Amino acid sequence: MQPDLQIPQNVDLLIIGGGINGAGIARDAAGRGLSVLLVEKDDLASHTSSASTKLIHGGLRYLEYGEFRLVRESLKERERLWRMAPHIIWPLRFVLPQTQSPRPAWMVRTGLFLYDHIGGRKDLPATETVSLTDAPQGEGLSDRKGKAFVYSDCWVEDARLVALNAMDAAQNGATVLTRTKFEGAKRSGSEWTAELSDAGGTHTVTARAIVNTAGPWVSEVIGTIAQAKPKGQVRLIKGSHIIVPRLYPGDHAYMLQNPDRRIVFAIPYEREFTLIGTTDVPCADLPDKAAISEDEVGYLLDTANRYFDRQTTREDIVWTYSGIRPLFDDQAKNASAVTRDYVLDLDRGGADAGGDAPLLNVFGGKITTFRRLAEHAMDELDLPGAGGKWTAGKPFPGGDFADFDSYLAKLVARYPGVDTTLLRRMARAYGTRTETILGDATTAADLGEDLGGGLHVAEIDYLVAKEWARTADDILWRRSKLGLHVPDGTADRLTAYLNRTATTG
Structure with a gap:
């Protein structure tokens, strides 16, 4: 069932890396009429781009370091991306308690005033000040004295955003190959000759x-x-997160200020949990798969326990994830x-x-600015024959609706025999593509075997055919x-199913 994709021999643009920046540039370039590979x-978003704090945000704390251009660009992208992908991006209110703040209230309020006004905010609510003693945002905190500021940003399903960019690129003619490694390249006049390898062997591709x-x-x-x-050169910074059972009521998040002036977020996660992160740890080497350290676990637990009534231990952690951020080395002493x-x-x-073929190396960036980065990358390359800018406001696959609740109500009306909880999860993941998966189903049983937790064969087949999924x-x-959420044994059943269908075609 894995699409039988042929490796093209000649392309305009060869992109190395299937994270958010690579997928975003592939989408942009393919939509301009270029041939793209x-x-x-590994898998799409298998490293840094699935290990973010999952926010579409301006980066309030970046104002403290004078990153005004970055914050402004990010804030301008925030609502634009929300409108382009309302299934996987939605608003989130953040509570910033002043009870343990190392920063004076006037400084925080000034920063929030700028945050509200420099990025063209239209639909997200403005900042407000609440009393933690009386407001529901104080519930669950160990210290409800004093006030807090409440401001807006957005949440994103980060790995899904990468997949949607890749899908859009492919729909515009790009070839997307996972489990395919770039081995090296050399210039030959006005083009590159590149070597790739996959399970089938080695391949040669030329690219402008x-x-x-x-x-x-x-x-x-670069070394190949x-x-x-x-x-320039890259500076590697590890960021880690922990997932614990829900620490407080409500759908808001918290920005927690630590004595060392670093901040940590606590965010509602997957209905039943709280996500706590992130850390900033310099990396001396590059592991194939980043993992959280005991020191990072302790730091995040200490932060949570400083703020919340419910005390959390290592035994409460249900999952952790870590990613290595490839930041541009600007010689800053502090990783943060x-x-x-x-x-x-x-x-x-x-x-x-050896020739004039361009090579563009991308350092740094954040998930919020990937679309603008892609536009700037195309401006830098300035390839003859490329069309103009087109991605601003263009919905991502499944994002062609205005209001999530209204769309969900439409789905419930169309599929009355399918559990609303399943419909909500699928609508959040696939938007209007949910109807492609459901087809003419009248009940969940029509979607094929449930391998656990509502993961049916019809959804698995879709992910393999349309989103390059190959493993559990x-x-x-x-x-x-x-x-x-799935019960024990689901991963094994899913692996067996994927192996079986790959063998039978």
Whole structure:
């Protein structure tokens, strides 16, 4: 059932890395009429882009470091992306208690005033001040004295956003290959000759330009490209999160300020849990799969226990995840102060580099600014024959509706025999593509075998055919977070099903 994708021999643009930046550039470039090949050595969003704090936000704390351009651009993207993907992006109110703040209230309020006004906010509610003693936002906190500021940002299903970009790219003609590794390239006049490898062997591809969005591996990829001349270098910072049973009532999140001036978020997660993160830990090496350390666990637990009535221990942790952020090295001493802005490093070659084919290396960036990064990348490359900008306001697959609750009501009316809880989960994941999966089903039984937790065969087949899913982890932890909800044995049953259908075609 895995699509039989042929590796093209010649393309305009070869993109290395299937995270948010690579998928975003592939979407943009394919929509401009260019032939595009995106290769990812693992699964889409299998590293940094599925390990974020899952926010579409301006980055309030970046104001403290003078990152005004980045914050403004991010805030302008915030509502735009919400409108483009209302199934996987939605508003979230954040409570910022002043009870343990190392920053004076006037400073925080000034920052929030800027946050409300420099990014063109239209539909999200403005900041308000509440009394923790009286307001529902104080419930669950260990100290309800004093006040808190309440402001707006948005939540995003990060790995799904990557998949939707890749889907849109493919619908515009791009070839997206997972489990395909870039081995190296060299310039040959005005084009690149690149070597790729997958389970079927090695392959040669020529391209007019290469974009290196390998994330934490950006420098490693540069090392495989003959005569590449990067102007910058990457700085690796690990961020980790823990998931615990729900710590407080309500659908709001908290921004918790620590004595070291770092902030940690506590966010409602998958209905039953609270997500706590993130950390900022410099990495001396690059593990294939990042993992949380005991020190990070202790730091996040200490933060939560400082603020909430319900005390949490290591035994309460139901899941952890970590990612390595490939930040541009701006020589900042403090890991938290390293710029989150993106840097595009264009190498146009020349006679001494074997030709004039461009190489664009992408450093840094945040999930909120991926669309603008893609536009800027296309401006830098300036490839002949490319069309103009088109992505602003264009809905992502499944995002062609205005209001989630209204769309869900439509689904419930159309499928009265299917449980509303299942319809809500699927609508949040797939938007209007839910109807493609459900088809003419009148009950959940029509969707095929339930492998556990409402994961039916029809949904699995869709993910394999349309979203490049191949393994149980792809489905349970990236295309969804069903891994937190399914019973024991589901992963094994899912693996057996995927193996069986791959063999039978």
